[in-house]
Amino acid sequence: MVIYCFLSLEDWQEKCLNLDCVQQRKNLIYSLPTSGGKTLVAEILILRELLCRKKDCLFILPYISLVQEKVRGLASFGLELDFMVEEYAGSKGKFPPVKRRNKSSLYIATIEKAHSLVNSLIETNRIENIGLVVVDELHMLGDGSRGAIIEMTLAKILYTSKTTQIIGMSATLGNIKDLQTFLKAENYTNDFRPVQLKEYVKLKDTIYEVDPREEECFKFSRPLNFRYSSAMQKIDPDHIIALVTEVIPGHSCLVFCPTKKNCENVAGMICKYLKEEFLQHREAEKAVLLRDLMDSGNGSMCPVLRRTVPYGLAYHHSGLTNEERKLIEEAYSSGVLCLLTCTSTLAAGINLPARRVILRSPYVATDFLKRSQYKQMVGRAGRAGIDTVGESVLILQDKDTNMAKNLVCAPMENCYSNLMHDDGKGVLSLILSLIGLNITTSLHQMKEFLSGTLLYVQQQQLCVEKSLWEVVQQSVELLREKDLITGTSDGQTLQVTKLGTATYKGSVDLTYSHVLYKDLSRGLEGLLLNSYLHLLYLVTPYDLISQxxxxWMVYFRQFTLLSAAEQKMSAAIGVAESFVARKAAGQTVKKDVDMVVVRRMYLSLVLFSLLKETNLWSVADRFQLSRGFVQTLLSSSSAFCSCVLHFTEELEEFWPFKALLMELTQRLSYCVKAELIPLMEVAGVMESRAKQLYNAGYKTLTHLANADPGVLSKTIENLYKKQANQIVASAKMLLNEKAAALQEEVDDLLMKPLDLPLQLI
Structure with a gap:
């Protein structure tokens, strides 16, 4: 048994690790409040599997940012203990993964990538190589289409592998027994929290403590003592300034707001009334942060951040670029920033705790908060090892009081299967891949497989109108109509078509499978190769078009800058210069034009400008789009480009796309000058950091892997020793991964018998 070098474990962690079901490698779901230390238990179990049983592990996390954070954090463990840490997020990850003879691998993956990875392992008969699967935020099974993907992934593992252990981490759920039945798992629950959490609500000028034992749920705590002028009362009727100045700058504070715009407005409002002493608090470090933010925007900077950062405040939402978000998170974690105004997505993302959490309103946009969302937000209060207590304050209006009582005092919500979500799209995708992977090749086998899903466990609760048998039959018929599967009329022998194989292997949404096929087919007829524009159009995600x-003036201006060949290509797909010119002039266009194609072309022009300039800020400004949307477009396009690449690999007629899309995926993934791409592959290295490293002489992955972290942190401005260690460890891991992949290829070649002509033997 490996001896782990952790200083100490909490009592619940020791108890959980020594449970009989854990020792016997049975499946387990364990539930604790946010900040209870769930992840450490998972990581110990992963290390045990990698080191003692020499088996691969899969760690499934909900967001790309969490995957990257975990890859950075565990790379040094991999180097010291001799296992591989591989990132599967966005456009990253090999399918099937490289087969390793001498090392175990830890695959850290997003929900979507984990599903593709499991499919590829089943197809190559390697699923038994996975000894342990850990699912973070297991309650996301109830989260729309992503929940359906988690259910598909786990159901396939349960059906195809008898030796893979599944561990699910979750917040407390109301119907945990359903999940236990689905996963054939034991359950361990504990209410431990390293820092006590006190929940409050604010009504008018009074603070009440949340106490479920009270008849009214709220118990008087104290009046809010803060003198407001009449002008200030108008600007801040909810007394947010009073609540935050009780804790900052000495302690940290998070203010959750219902919308992105509200985040920016609240941060700006608070600054107006802060004293001069806030400007002096860690002044030099805030000046460095401002400079880094300016560098990350290539000389551009958000005016709101320019005004708020000197006071130690910033906002955090999806409108930020990846670089801005990372800089702000690091500054908040190190105490340079003492307050973030943020949207609900932060609660489910990176671990950023605070002494006090304030919920500006019980709404996300116009939707009333769910109990699970509320618990995630308030769970950010209390920093282990720093604070002895954490506080949350929910600001209420009179009209929301009764609903809020249910929100703060009701039992946890239930978690339901989403395979029937969106007209049963999840079941259709599942059945297509089951046939394609030869897991089930008949209606009878399919019914047997579905009896091992969460949908089967909950079919009565979900009031599914059709029986599971009817669902299977109708789904098979629909897939047949879509030309994705073929088979005998009695359903005894079912097979996927080439288009069906391309669809599930490319992880292409069934809604867009035929559309993509037609677009690629048309593209082959006159593929423009002297520019990236045509290829970019083909990999612009369909699901962003509606946003x-x-x-029209910008559209026309950009159109006129295109070459004659590019304009001709645009006209061929259905966007002619005359149409754009008339729209720009404000004229009514009677001609029947497909607006989906027109909008998709507009987004392609945004991507085209980005690849030419690599300056996200100037492109966002030129197209009158938020920089956050442009960032989302870029990352979504790189991920979709990877999907289209896998789609085309399965269809012989699309062979010319393979090499073209491989390079384009890389260009879209990093969107920087070619010389910076090797450095950008390292987890945690953004464009501005890559430029710093390159200019300091660290120009390749090898240079970075051989760097001394101490020297690196002194050479690169504002790079902490811990960050330098993580960067060097990630670079070494990447280098090892590339070297190991090449060695495996060599070994494979040496093991193959030589097919020599008879006369030479």
């Missing part, structure tokens, strides 16, 4: 309304 974009073109500025």
């Amino acid at each position: 974009c309304k073109p500025d």
Whole structure:
């Protein structure tokens, strides 16, 4: 048994690790409040599997940022203990993964990538190589289409592998027994929290403590003592300034706001009334942060951040670029920033705790908060090892009081299967991949497989109108109509078509499978190769089109800058210069034009400008789009480009796309000058950091892997020793991974018998 070098474990962690079901490698779901230390238990179990049983592990996390954070954190363990740490997020990850003879691998993956990874391992008969699967935020099984993907992934593992252990981490759920039945798992629950959490609500000028034992749920705590002028009362009727100045700058504070715009407005409002002493608190470090933010925007900077950062405040939402977000998170974690105004996504993302958490309103946009969302937000209060207590304050209006009582005092919500979500799209995708992977090749086998899903466990609770048998039959018929599967009329022998194989291997949404096929087929007829524009159009994600309304003057201006060949290509897909010119002039266009194609072309022009300039800020400004949307477009396009690449690999007629899309995926993934790409592959290295490293002489992965972290942190401005250690460890891990992949290829070649002509033997 490996001896772990952790200083100490909490009592619940020791108890959990020594449970009989854990020792016997049975499946387990364990539930604790946020900040209870769940992840440490998972990591110990992962290390045990990698080191003692020499088996691969899969760690499933909900967001790309969490995957990258975990890859950075565990790379040094991999180097010291001789196992591989591989990132599967966005466009990253090999399918199937490289087969390793001498090392175990830890695959850290997003929900979508984990599903593709499991599919590829089943297809190559390697699923038994996975000894342990850990699922963080298991309650996301109830979260729409992503929940359906988690259910598919786990159901396939349960059906195809008898030796893989599944560990699920979750917040407390109301119907945990359903999940236990689905996963054939034991359950361990504990209410431990290293820092006590006190929950409050604010009504008018009074603070009440949340106490479920009270008849009214709220118990008087104290009046809010803060003198407001009449002008200040108008600007801040909810007394947010009073609540935050009780804790900052000595302690940290998070203010959750219902919308992105509200985040920025609240941060700006608080600054207006802060005293001069806030400007002096860690002044030099805030000046460095401002400079880094300016560098990350290539000389551009958000005016709100320019005004708020000197006071130690910033906002955090999806409108930030990846670099801005990382800089702000690091500054908050180190105490340079004492307050973040943020949207609910922060609660489920990176671990950023605070002494006090304030919920500006019980709404996310116009939707009333769910109990699970509320618990995630308030769970950020209390920093282990720093604070002895954490506080949350929910600001209420009179009209929301009764609903809020249910929110703060009701039992936890139930978690339900989403395979029937969106007209049963999840079941259709599942059945297609089951046939494609030869897991089930008949209606009878399919019914047997579905009896091992959460949907089967909950079919009565979900009031599914059709029986599971009817669902299977109708789904098979629909897939047949879509030309994704073929088979005998009695359903005894089912097979996927080539298009069906391309669809599930490319992880392409069934809604867009035929559309993508037609677009690629048309593209082959006159593929423009002297520019990236045509290829970019083909990999612009369909699901972002509805979020974009073109500025017609901008559209026309950008169109006129295209070459004659590019304009001809645009006309061929259905966007002619005459149409854009008339729209820009404000004229009514009678001609029947497909607006989906028009909008998709507009987004392609955004990507085209980005690849030419690599300056996200100037492109966002030129197209009158938020920099956050442009960032989302870029990352979504790189992920979709990877999907389209896998899609085309399964269809012989699309062979010309393979090499073209491989390079384009890399260009979209990093969107920087070619010389910086090797450095950008390292987990945690963004463009501005890559430029710093390159200019300091660390120009390749090898240079970075051989760097001394101490020297690196002194050479690169504002790079902490811990960050330098993580960067060097990640670079070494990447280098090892590339070297190991090449060695495996060599070994494979040496093991193959030589097919020599008879006369030479």
